[in-house]
Amino acid sequence: MELKEAVSYAKKIVRDIGIKDVEDKTKDEYLKIFKRIITDPDKILYEGSKGYYYKKKAALRFSIVHYIQMCIKKINSKSLDQVDANKIWDELRYFIDLYKKHAINTGVSPVTTKNPGKSKRKSLRKMPYNWREIMWERCDNYDYKGALAILQLTGARPSEIERGVIVAGDESSDFLEITIRGSKQGKAKRNGQATRTIKIEMRTRVSHGSAKNYLLSQVAYEGHLFVQVNAKRLNDYVRRLSQKIWPRKKNHISPYSYRHQLSADLKGEGCLPPKISMILGHRSILSKKKYGISAQARGNSHIADVTCSSPLRDPQPSRLPWDRLASTKGADARYPML
Known part of the structure; x- marks a missing residue:
């Protein structure tokens, strides 16, 4: 040649x-x-x-x-x-x-062995219905308490928590507003959401000792809270806590398990796919397919609304069944919870 x-x-x-x-x-x-x-x-x-x-x-x-x-x-x-x-x-x-x-991509993997113990979906199988509440109650390290609350309520990525998450509100507010700086955007910033603000419903009764109650108590005086934890340390802590609580389980909880669980909850509530994508910080409507299944739904997500910095990208040609119900156009697009 x-x-x-x-x-x-x-x-x-x-x-x-x-x-x-x-x-x-x-x-x-x-x-x-x-x-x-x-x-x-x-x-x-x-x-x-x-x-x-x-x-x-x-x-x-x-x-x-x-x-x-x-x-x-x-x-x-x-x-x-x-x-x-x-x-x-x-x-x-x-x-x-x-x-x-x-x-060369052949479409067939020459390797068939699966990685044991690290599947996010599998980690949720046979977990107690209230596994997030159990993890929250057993968390005795206040360096990670705020991060665990953010994971539970928003499904934020560990790398996003490392960048810093802002929680705003007070006892008279109808919502806690959690602003997340997105990650996985690429150098050209064409992927993912640069920022998203998730509104957590506060009008219903806030259980004493819950993640919502903790965040509310933290913002009560200042009106805001800044949560920031190293991603690797957070990942290690969550895994160690899961292993401590359920030592005999093969698949253990990781920070991404919260993300999968939130997506499953939203799907179980009938939330529109575009809104799920926005809550998870995606730009593509199809990305949410990788996260959670409705059969794993475990209760109310507490999310009332979400606002993102960028519009979603529709698959082309767009013939999605929810297009008749909601439009994905506009940088400040909003989607009602069904």
Whole structure:
């Protein structure tokens, strides 16, 4: 394969995989995984669970595009001598061979082993109906009390709590307003919601000692509360607490379990799909499908309303059954709870 032919094929690979817009943190993680894979791709790519295989393959495809683009950029600089040209030619051929052998999407996973004990949906199976209340009552570390309340009421991501969540309201308010700065937006900020404000219903009786009661007591004097906890420490604490309460269970609660549970509750209440997506901080209406099922619903979500910074994206062509009931247009779109 000549250099010109290699460049042409490499560009075809870039078009096939596509240029992914990911955050710097994800990019660094993918490149780190890629450096491990290339030491022995035949072994490292296919060992472990099915879920981890897909993550490694995503890292592989992203990194192939990343390095191919670097090679093409060097070629276009027109300052290559023959030695550099031969080196880039060898690099391109290596990435092309790596793509052909390991990175083409076939639609079938060569790995069938599932990752034990980490499924968010499975973690909710056979859990007590009031598992969130039990976790709340057993939480004796006040460094995590506010974060646990935010998880329970809003399903916020741990990375969003790390960015800081603002709770506003007072004892005379009808709602507690919880403002969340979104994560997983990508460098171009085209994914997810930059901010969303979730209104928690306060007109009904607030149980003493509940998560709502705790947040209300915290904002009573100042009128607002700022909740911020390191994402990894929060994840570790929630898992340790779950293991302490239910030591014999195989699948344990994680911060994302709260997210799945809230989605399940909303689906069980008949909440419109666009509103579920907005509450979870998505830009796509279809993203909510990955979270929770109505059969796992466990009571009232307490969410009255939500406002997001960006409109939702409809699948194209849009023929969704709820389009007749609610429009997803407008940056300040609102959806009533059905």
